[in-house]
Amino acid sequence: MNNKQAQPARISPKLMQYAIAGVIALVAIIVIGYTVQSILMKRASARIEALANKGLTALATEEVDCYKNRLAKTEKGCNLMIATYFRAQKGEKLEWAAQKCISNGFTTAFVILGHAASKEMLGRDPESFAILSQLLQSDDKIPEAHFRIAKLYQRSNMKDLAAESYMKSARLAPKSPEILNEVIAFLADNSKWKEAREVAGFIKLLEGAAPGLKLLAARTLKKAGASGDETKVLVEQAVAAIKDNKAEKARLEKMFPELF
Numbered sequence: 001m002n003n004k005q006a007q008p009a010r011i012s013p014k015l016m017q018y019a020i021a022g023v024i025a026l027v028a029i030i031v032i033g034y035t036v037q038s039i040l041m042k043r044a045s046a047r048i049e050a051l052a053n054k055g056l057t058a059l060a061t062e063e064v065d066c067y068k069n070r071l072a073k074t075e076k077g078c079n080l081m082i083a084t085y086f087r088a089q090k091g092e093k094l095e096w097a098a099q100k101c102i103s104n105g106f107t108t109a110f111v112i113l114g115h116a117a118s119k120e121m122l123g124r125d126p127e128s129f130a131i132l133s134q135l136l137q138s139d140d141k142i143p144e145a146h147f148r149i150a151k152l153y154q155r156s157n158m159k160d161l162a163a164e165s166y167m168k169s170a171r172l173a174p175k176s177p178e179i180l181n182e183v184i185a186f187l188a189d190n191s192k193w194k195e196a197r198e199v200a201g202f203i204k205l206l207e208g209a210a211p212g213l214k215l216l217a218a219r220t221l222k223k224a225g226a227s228g229d230e231t232k233v234l235v236e237q238a239v240a241a242i243k244d245n246k247a248e249k250a251r252l253e254k255m256f257p258e259l260f
Helices: 013-053 057-071 075-087 091-103 109-121 125-138 143-155 159-172 177-189 193-205 211-223 228-242 246-255
Strands: none
Touching (some): 013 057, 057 075, 075 109, 091 109, 109 125, 109 143, 125 143, 159 193, 177 193, 177 211, 211 228, 211 246, 228 246
16 A cells, blocks of 8 residues: 555646736736726717717717717716717717616616606606605605706696795706706796795806896896886896997897887
8 A cells, every 4th residue: 555645746846837917917918998988988988078068069969979888887977978978969878877877776866856857858857756756755845856847837828836836946046047048937927926036136146157048137126126126236247248249239129128
């Protein structure tokens, strides 16, 4: 009987060197690949943003289509993809993007708002309302969510509820010209003069607002029975902004003849 113990297998130094070199090469390939992909995505994102800023929405959308799965892997990519599809009013693509980002763990308010907007675009208002309501349960200080809910109420001809939600959005975002413009227009159209005067006050304090918005607020105040002094400030702000732009001045004088 052989009592000699089996000797453990030994790896030659040369083979070990090859193995280590292989591991190093593999790591290098992975790092290089990741770096290249990162650079490509940064360039793609920059192209998409540049196209969107130029108003070339269709081209921006095509770029997003090419990189959508990679964009959905980061919060920044999700935001860019959702913003692009929203501008393009691509309901089905926006819905896919929002759901993909949510499944990847990106549940920011922006992504959820995009998800709700996609349902609106696809004519599924009850689903949009449910998504927005759930979002507001977690955080009721999101002006865009109140604004979108107001739109849903408005479409359902629920004017009082729409006015209430519009006012919540305006109070939460008193420096947003986009929100204030739509809110004061709705309130004026529906003779909600008390609320309209409050929004006009926000607009009066808004620096750099479009002259047309200032004049819309002035006209609303006038219809609400405000004194001439209240409207005068807004008109003066608008006139000062367009004093060197004859074409714009002529356009606004035609739109708001009662103020000039």
